[in-house]
Amino acid sequence: MxxxxxxxxxxxxxxxxxxxxxxxxxxxxxxxxxxxxxxxxxxxxxxxxxxxxxxNCLGRSQIDTVLLHYLKALDALPVSVYGKLYFIPRDKMHQVGLFEELIEQLNHANRNDKALVVNSFFVADDAKQREKMAGEFYALARREAQEYQEKAAYLIDSGCQSAAIMERWIRRIEDLKEKKQRYEALFQKELTETDEEFHSLQLYQQELQIRSQGIRALKAA
Structure with missing residues (x-):
């Protein structure tokens, strides 16, 4: 025009x-x-x-999704400061190099005028740093536990009849519980501050299991 x-x-x-x-x-x-x-x-x-x-290009949101999934696989904890910083447990450090290579390759193909940069550095493994990481874990675990509880409550209240959907959230809850156990081993203490959230989450998980098993049994009959 x-x-x-x-x-x-x-x-x-x-x-x-x-x-x-x-x-x-x-x-x-x-x-x-x-x-x-x-x-x-x-x-x-x-x-x-x-x-x-x-x-033929990936957008920022698509790249963010890929990177966030990779960081989740690293058990990364977002640090509550300006920017994007993460704590990576030492048992996942062997995968950090691959993540850095991914960022470098993305930057090589980047058509934006803003560069993609990644840097990694070691944090002292002492009681003070473990306490900081524990604080970040509490914040993340509470957010995820609340999100999972809300989703589980919605599936239950809405009378969801899809066993596959319920089983998917059962696995996510189980993954979060296992993540808590791994961090307890890393921090060398029990993370009791999130016990209330995880107890409620356990109840929702059990209810979803009962409902999904009931649906599977009816379909098999």
């Missing part, structure tokens, strides 16, 4: 039609009228090329 400024209202004129063929996965255009100041065909061609680049 071309916009011309007027005294009362602006005037709009169509210069080209731009269409997307979902079947072919291509964008194309046809020129409606020329313009003495603009190369309409070239602008549309540039747009089509940029769209092709966009289709």
């Amino acid at each position: 071309r916009e011309s400024v007027g005294l009362r209202t602006n005037r709009y004129e169509k210069l080209a039609n731009v269409c997307y063929d979902s079947g072919a996965g291509m964008m194309y255009h046809d020129t409606v009228q020329g313009d003495p100041l603009l190369d309409v065909d070239q602008l549309c061609t540039d747009m089509e090329q940029k769209f092709g680049v966009f289709r």
Whole structure:
């Protein structure tokens, strides 16, 4: 569209039609009228090329999802400071190198003007640092436990009839319980501050197990 400024209202004129063929996965255009100041065909061609680049690129949210899943596999604890910092347990350190290589490869293919940077450094393994990590774990565990409780309560209250969905959340609750055990071994103490949340979570897990097993039994009958 071309916009011309007027005294009362602006005037709009169509210069080209731009269409997307979902079947072919291509964008194309046809020129409606020329313009003495603009190369309409070239602008549309540039747009089509940029769209092709966009289709083959991962967006920030997609990359964030991949990286967050990897960090979760590392049992990483987000540090409550500005930026994105994580505590990585020492038994996962052998996987940090692969994570750094992933970031470096993403930065190599980065089309944004902001670089992707990752740095790792060792933290002293002493009582003070373990206490800091424990505090971060409490914050994370409480958030996740609350989220899982809300989801489990919704499945129960709504009368969910999908055993697969309930079993998926049963596994997530079990994973969180196992994560707590791993961190107790790392911190060399029991994480009693989250006992109330995990006790409630255990009850929800048991209720989901009873319901999913009942549904499986009915289907098998």
